[in-house]
Amino acid sequence: MTRLEPPALVSPQQARTLFRSGTDVPTAGWAPGYAQANLVCVPADWAEDLRLFCERNPQPCPVLDVTGPGSFRTRLAPDADLRSDLPRYRVWENGELIAEPVDATAFWRDDLVTFLIGCSFTFESQLAAEGVPLRHIEQGRNVSMYVTNRPCRPAGRLSGPLVVSMRPVPAALVATARRVTRAMPAVHGAPVHSGDPAALGIADLSRPDFGDPVRAEPGDVPVFWACGVTPQAAVTASRPPFALTHAPGRMFLTDIRDEHYRTG
The missing domain is CATH 3.30.2040.10 (PSTPO5379-like domain)
Structure with missing residues (x-):
């Protein structure tokens, strides 16, 4: 596993470019001041179950965005590609982890609905401050x-x-x-x-x-x-036929400033 210190002044766009090229690192400390997100993709016929699971468990699963079926774009970073712009992914079949690719394009499906869930790395800049x-x-x-x-x-x-x-x-x-x-x-x-x-x-x-x-x-x-890895534990326990997630600690870096999610 590659270890790379987070560059102090890297932008989310620069970070995503590095990740797209194969840089595989935990994202804590990357692009400080910008929100990070967990990623969970499920087939459309499981999307309502996941939406309700997040609604009933808002502390581990606070939803920041939900895509349409098959879309790999998000309003949180309009130029990003959700299939390739995270450091590492996890691919699940019937609750079993079958692959951990650095690019998930080959596993993408036209019926996948993506949930982007808030991540605690977002509040770390404020903790440090x-x-x-x-x-x-x-x-x-x-x-x-x-x-x-x-x-x-x-x-x-x-x-x-x-x-x-x-x-x-x-x-x-x-x-x-x-x-x-x-x-x-x-x-x-x-x-x-x-x-x-x-x-x-x-x-x-x-x-x-x-x-x-x-x-x-x-x-x-x-x-x-x-923690936003909670949906992965639900995937393991509930065994949907297919799911795609981020690898724990390897998040999606958004273009949204972290203060956008601060209430006080």
Whole structure:
């Protein structure tokens, strides 16, 4: 897996060009100040199930845009190609992961409806501006993500557990992190939990289900946010015949400024 430090001044358009050419990296820290999005594509006859699943579980699945069947364009970045402009994709058949391509064009279908879901990377610029360290970026790692023991509300044929991302935060700054992110509900909002990971059914923080283990510094507290990988857990549990998603931590970079999703 390629490791590449996020360029400080890269634009979303420049980043998408790099990803289209095969650069495969976690997108945390890329194009700071611009919103990032999770990607979930399902056949049109599953789209209503996914729409309702997102509606019933708005914290892990806040919808930013939904395309028409077969469209690979989005109003979030009109010149982008959703088939090729993410660092890496995941392809699913009957709930089984069958491929992880850097370009999904060969797997694209004319009946796919794409949901772009808010991502917690969007609020990281504001966290940094408020002095909250981002340990995964400091360590050059993907954020840690975990499947929890909390079930999402089922919708139609879709059900599954909540997935969370974790960031170690100095204890004195947990309240700041909560305040900053609570003002951005379109990108997951406030944490769902802080402190003992066992309360979420997480046995070992050093063994995330997705992403990389991130080292805490002395005095850090694990803080957990709802995560847009949750629909992938629903795909695994509910086994739709086909789905296409982003690879965890490798997001779609939009042209929308992150403050657009700030409510206060």
